[in-house]
Amino acid sequence: MDRIESSENRVQLILPGDSEFNATLSQLPPAWETQVNAKGCFGFVPDAAAGGVLRAVDNFEFQDYVLGGEYEQHQQNLYGDMYIPPDELEWVEDDFKNVEEFYIDW
Amino acid sequence: MGSQSKYNKKELVFVPIKIGTTTEGVEAGAVNYAFWTNIPSPARTALGQVPITTPENPPLGTVLASNFPKPRRASKRDALRYTSSFASTALLRQLKIAGWRITKPRITKPPLHIEATRPTSFVHTVYVTFRSIKYAWQLPKVTITNLTQATVTALGISLATPGDFDELCFGAQAPKPPKASVTIADGVDNSKTLSTFYDPSVTLPTGWTESKAPKIAFN
Numbered sequence: 001m002d003r004i005e006s007s008e009n010r011v012q013l014i015l016p017g018d019s020e021f022n023a024t025l026s027q028l029p030p031a032w033e034t035q036v037n038a039k040g041c042f043g044f045v046p047d048a049a050a051g052g053v054l055r056a057v058d059n060f061e062f063q064d065y066v067l068g069g070e071y072e073q074h075q076q077n078l079y080g081d082m083y084i085p086p087d088e089l090e091w092v093e094d095d096f097k098n099v100e101e102f103y104i105d106w
Numbered sequence: 107m108g109s110q111s112k113y114n115k116k117e118l119v120f121v122p123i124k125i126g127t128t129t130e131g132v133e134a135g136a137v138n139y140a141f142w143t144n145i146p147s148p149a150r151t152a153l154g155q156v157p158i159t160t161p162e163n164p165p166l167g168t169v170l171a172s173n174f175p176k177p178r179r180a181s182k183r184d185a186l187r188y189t190s191s192f193a194s195t196a197l198l199r200q201l202k203i204a205g206w207r208i209t210k211p212r213i214t215k216p217p218l219h220i221e222a223t224r225p226t227s228f229v230h231t232v233y234v235t236f237r238s239i240k241y242a243w244q245l246p247k248v249t250i251t252n253l254t255q256a257t258v259t260a261l262g263i264s265l266a267t268p269g270d271f272d273e274l275c276f277g278a279q280a281p282k283p284p285k286a287s288v289t290i291a292d293g294v295d296n297s298k299t300l301s302t303f304y305d306p307s308v309t310l311p312t313g314w315t316e317s318k319a320p321k322i323a324f325n
Contacts, residue, residue, distance in 0.1 A: 021277075075212040078173075082213045090179065090209040095188050101112060103145040105191040 025052045032056065048073040066091040116142035118324055119155040120168055121194040123177040126272040127214040133195075135272035137239060138168035139177045140324055145191050152201065153180055154194025161324040164280070166238040170324045173277030176211035216274045219244055220266055231266040232258075233274055234305040237281040237322065242266060242274035243303065252290070252300060261286065261314070262305025285318035286310055 014024050028044065029035065035056040044054040045062065048070045057065060065071055071091075076083045118140060125135030140158060143150065158164055169175075180193035180201050193201055198208055219227040229244035250258055258265075266274060287301035288311075301317050304310070 079213045079217070082215065082217050084210075084212060084214060086209055086212065088207075088209060090181070090207075095181065095183050095190075098186070099183070099188045100186040101188070103112060103143075103149070103187070103189045103191065105141055105143045105145065 116144045118158040125175045140170045154197045169278040170280040180206040236283040260311045262308040282321040284320040286314045287317035288314045
């Protein structure tokens, strides 16, 4: 994973659209172990309201994230006017009911 | 007891995908999209995922987790398991028949900033050809002005045209072309250092040096 580079005479601003931008956002938040332990964690999701910074969620919060519209909001934030809404539902409630094993690649 | 592969370290795979939807609505351009997965191996086979066995020297024409293009997502609910991953373009029809739900990425056309369609934009979409992909990014127009168009061309950077519509890859974690930088002195206390990706097959113009090595390995 790339890291932000800076030196005495060179400071980089990593703006949206820069190839380093996503790599920077996908860094785990500070003290993530504590957050994970506190939640019995499912994983991390990019927070739509906080500009895509990762936050820890438990299983129920994850369902709410993808079914409740925040996931879509984040996609919209990412792609701006290039965003095209999906023509069919990507996630449905039945995907999560009584499931014991989740495998999701991003 | 189901599969235990969720506890495994994720492994590198790729799926062959189409790059974009052309203005005529046709899917065109092809690239291999690489990502990490831990889904059970029967699902990997079904989705056409090919293991990358040499991440230090990945196959040409393969991009690692680019922002664009993105593959189609295939999802399936089995008894106690939910699987959602990326699928090879060639297999979409048979996957639907087999009960997978196929969904499109949210962006099906490249974020193209070119004079013809977005004349007021502050950036211009440019690319260099590297490892058999067109590695694209948005170059601020002010950088082009500072460098001059002739230098931009000499660095092997091409301005994107509508003809590149279905070939550009944005924001790939790898491969990344090398970067070169130059310091332009403009009177006393007024020098500026500029840096940009460049095509390593060109000879760098006078004053330019490589400031960051290319990234080829997927790791």
